[in-house]
Amino acid sequence: MDSQHPLHTEEQLKLQHTFQEIDRQQANVGPIYRGQDYVEQLLEEKREEIRQRLALLGNEPYFGRLDYQEEGKDEPLPLYIGKRGMDDPQTSKPLIIDWRAPVASLFYSFTGGEAPVTYEAPDGTIEGQIYLKRNLSIRDKTLQRVVDSYERGGDNIGLNDEFLLYKLGDKKDNRLRDIVSTIQAEQDLIIRAPRYKALIIQGAAGSGKTTVALHRLAFLLYQYQQQIRAERMIIFAPNTMFLDYISGVLPELGVGNVKQTTFAEWALDRLGGTVRMAEGSSEGNRWFSLEGTRPTIDDETPGRLKGSLAFKSLLDEKLQSFEESFLIDQPFEAWEGRILPSTMIREWFEVEYRHYPLVARRERLTARINRWLEMQLTNIGDPKIRKDKSKTGKQRLRSYINKLPKADALTFYQAIFAPGAENQLPKKVVDTTRAYLKKGFAQPEDLAALVWIHYKLNGAENLVFDHVVVDEAQDVSPFQIALLNTFMNEPSFTILGDLAQGIHAYRGVQRWEELSSIFTDDQNSYHILKQSYRSTLEIIEFANGILPHTDTGLPPAEPVFRSGEAVDVIQLEHEKARLPFIDTFIKDNQERGMRTIAIIGRTDEECVRLHEEMVQFGIEANLISEGQAQYRGGITIVPVYLAKGLEFDAVLIADVNERQYALTAQDAKLLYVGCTRALHRLTLLYEGKLTALVQTD
Numbered sequence: 001m002d003s004q005h006p007l008h009t010e011e012q013l014k015l016q017h018t019f020q021e022i023d024r025q026q027a028n029v030g031p032i033y034r035g036q037d038y039v040e041q042l043l044e045e046k047r048e049e050i051r052q053r054l055a056l057l058g059n060e061p062y063f064g065r066l067d068y069q070e071e072g073k074d075e076p077l078p079l080y081i082g083k084r085g086m087d088d089p090q091t092s093k094p095l096i097i098d099w100r101a102p103v104a105s106l107f108y109s110f111t112g113g114e115a116p117v118t119y120e121a122p123d124g125t126i127e128g129q130i131y132l133k134r135n136l137s138i139r140d141k142t143l144q145r146v147v148d149s150y151e152r153g154g155d156n157i158g159l160n161d162e163f164l165l166y167k168l169g170d171k172k173d174n175r176l177r178d179i180v181s182t183i184q185a186e187q188d189l190i191i192r193a194p195r196y197k198a199l200i201i202q203g204a205a206g207s208g209k210t211t212v213a214l215h216r217l218a219f220l221l222y223q224y225q226q227q228i229r230a231e232r233m234i235i236f237a238p239n240t241m242f243l244d245y246i247s248g249v250l251p252e253l254g255v256g257n258v259k260q261t262t263f264a265e266w267a268l269d270r271l272g273g274t275v276r277m278a279e280g281s282s283e284g285n286r287w288f289s290l291e292g293t294r295p296t297i298d299d300e301t302p303g304r305l306k307g308s309l310a311f312k313s314l315l316d317e318k319l320q321s322f323e324e325s326f327l328i329d330q331p332f333e334a335w336e337g338r339i340l341p342s343t344m345i346r347e348w349f350e351v352e353y354r355h356y357p358l359v360a361r362r363e364r365l366t367a368r369i370n371r372w373l374e375m376q377l378t379n380i381g382d383p384k385i386r387k388d389k390s391k392t393g394k395q396r397l398r399s400y401i402n403k404l405p406k407a408d409a410l411t412f413y414q415a416i417f418a419p420g421a422e423n424q425l426p427k428k429v430v431d432t433t434r435a436y437l438k439k440g441f442a443q444p445e446d447l448a449a450l451v452w453i454h455y456k457l458n459g460a461e462n463l464v465f466d467h468v469v470v471d472e473a474q475d476v477s478p479f480q481i482a483l484l485n486t487f488m489n490e491p492s493f494t495i496l497g498d499l500a501q502g503i504h505a506y507r508g509v510q511r512w513e514e515l516s517s518i519f520t521d522d523q524n525s526y527h528i529l530k531q532s533y534r535s536t537l538e539i540i541e542f543a544n545g546i547l548p549h550t551d552t553g554l555p556p557a558e559p560v561f562r563s564g565e566a567v568d569v570i571q572l573e574h575e576k577a578r579l580p581f582i583d584t585f586i587k588d589n590q591e592r593g594m595r596t597i598a599i600i601g602r603t604d605e606e607c608v609r610l611h612e613e614m615v616q617f618g619i620e621a622n623l624i625s626e627g628q629a630q631y632r633g634g635i636t637i638v639p640v641y642l643a644k645g646l647e648f649d650a651v652l653i654a655d656v657n658e659r660q661y662a663l664t665a666q667d668a669k670l671l672y673v674g675c676t677r678a679l680h681r682l683t684l685l686y687e688g689k690l691t692a693l694v695q696t697d
């Protein structure tokens with residue numbers, strides 16, 4: 001809509017008034033309090049919250065308008081919807097409605113037509129009519145764009161997608177962004193789903209899974225503000241660089257203090273420094289290298305096996321028999337003739353302290369025997385004899401307790417893999433695990449088991465989750481989810497992933513049932529997101545061609561109708577042509593306004609080599625390697641297995657010959673991940689014979 005249009009002027013005026021109101025309210029908040037008075041400090045916390053809310057509104061007060069007439073009211077009212085709400089202090093009427101408020105759900109669920117609409121409010125279902133749905137884009141305090149996606153009585157053809165397409169056409173920087181202004185109905189259902197559910201979401205690449213999960217957290221905090229605390233919510237993501245990439249979304253939504261971590265970091269923290277990770281446990285070397293023979297993946301693959309619920313049951317059995325045989329069947333003899341019978345010791349241990357975890361029971365038992373000993377000593381009149389007996393008694397108590405087995409997670413876990421241990425586990429897994437455990441190291445796939453044992457032996461520290469988000473959940477194991485579930489009174493999970501991107505199949509799940517089986521039927525809630533928002537129609541259709549080779553049986557992703565350029569698959573005449581091609585690709589895309597450009601390689605080694613060659617050629621780029629903590633954006637070289645979760649305006653897959661991407665499900669998943677990283681442009685290069693995963697006709 002052009003800026004001279006009367007509606008533009010109307011909205012311009014409304015915006016000016018809104019900014020004046022925000023300024024007025026900001027001026028009224030009052031000065032910052034830095035004193036020691038407790039009540040004042042509490043008030044200051046509230047004031048600070050208001051300051052932050054108004055600051056957020058000061059950038060972009062709202063993004064949508066819905067003209068809505070509630071049943072029984074005389075006329076429609078314009079509702080302005082923003083990231084946070086703001087009331088008129090005089091009338092207490094809302095000037096801006098928080099996008100998470102019940103009535104705002106209409107903005108997302110409404111897709112046209114003149115039929116009455118309903119939404120769920122705390123008091124029940126509310127019915128009404130919609131007259132107008134308008135998107136407003138405000139940047140740098142100015143109104144940039146006004147798009148009506150519905151007007152009652154109008155023809156409304158094609159209007160619905162216009163604003164979404166305008167947003168999707170944006171070029172990206174190095175951060176994932178919020179999507180409050182264009183959340184789609186299928187996404188909104190997930191965001192607003194009830195709290196006590198284990199939501200499992202299978203979503204196509206680019207369907208907004210990560211984004212939706214973050215918006216869901218913001219929603220839960222709003223909806224259950226009296227019951228849920230941000231500090232007790234946690235997001236698990238695959239690596240620290242990905243965490244950096246998504247770290248902007250929650251603050252943009254005005255949410256702070258939600259812990260964002262990787263499973264390994266969290267697990268090592270729980271184990272309190274008692275376990276170290278083995279050198280060379282890097283996944284790039286183990287699973288994605290092209291050197292040597294490619295490992296096969298089955299139920300005896302260490303990650304699959306140690307992540308299974310069957311392995312957890314095996315540990316539970318071992319833990320139980322450990323507990324049952326924990327005590328030694330011997331009385332405690334403090335000194336000659338002064339005996340505490342073993343039946344008494346067993347009574348204390350098995351009855352009185354039964355509810356404590358093993359480590360605490362051991363401590364309590366020690367203290368109890370010690371108290372018994374002190375009692376015996378008080379009966380001795382002669383101080384010298386008493387001193388002697390005390391010395392002997394304490395020494396004997398120490399050695400008695402030392403005979404009880406050591407109850408720490410690593411020692412227990414080592415015993416599972418000790419020679420001769422009967423554990424029905426495959427010999428190969430037992431041998432390799434024993435070798436590195438002996439040196440005090442663990443591999444990533446041991447962490448769930450170690451934390452579980454630690455928790456069983458020591459009891460849960462004071463750790464309760466109000467909600468857990470697990471992103472890229474196709475890569476996590478049932479054992480990990482079952483473990484996290486023990487830190488909740490009732491399951492409250494958002495578990496999101498895409499089996500077609502299950503490149504870590506050696507430790508992840510192959511079917512969602514592996515995770516849903518942890519929960520009861522009424523706790524489970526399964527959703528599918530088919531629509532893909534990230535890429536152009538051409539890129540999605542191209543990637544859909546690879547999908548059948550992933551052997552996941554998943555349906556093709558559905559594109560939003562955003563057409564771009566054709567995907568190029570280009571054969572190089574000679575290796576020497578590669579660098580000049582990359583150079584031109586980068587420059588060409590930069591000229592077209594692309595901000596993030598990725599050159600995706602197959603392995604770590606290939607990317608390191610390519611990076612060196614590019615530097616020599618005079619092309620500056622950021623090389624991404626495993627363990628990296630930051631994602632910088634700009635021009636990136638990245639091995640395909642680390643590109644998962646990220647996105648780039650333009651992508652060049654550096655070599656797609658048949659050796660790099662063989663006709664296997666695992667390679668198909670890798671190539672699918674690579675292709676679906678691109679928003680606007682995708683090119684594949686190869687030398688020699690093209691991979692059979694790609695069809696050109």
Ligand SMILES: Nc1ncnc2c1ncn2[C@@H]1O[C@H](COP(=O)(O)OP(=O)(O)OP(=O)(O)O)[C@@H](O)[C@H]1O
Pocket residue numbers: 164167168177178179182183184187203204205206207208209210211212498501533534644645646647676
């Ligand atoms: N409703 C929407 N409006 C605008 N943009 C959207 C919407 N949904 C998703 N997007 C955009 O699509 C892109 C993909 O989102 P996101 O990374 O959350 O998807 P994903 O399903 O986690 O992808 P992947 O499985 O490939 O990691 C992002 O740029 C996001 O901003």
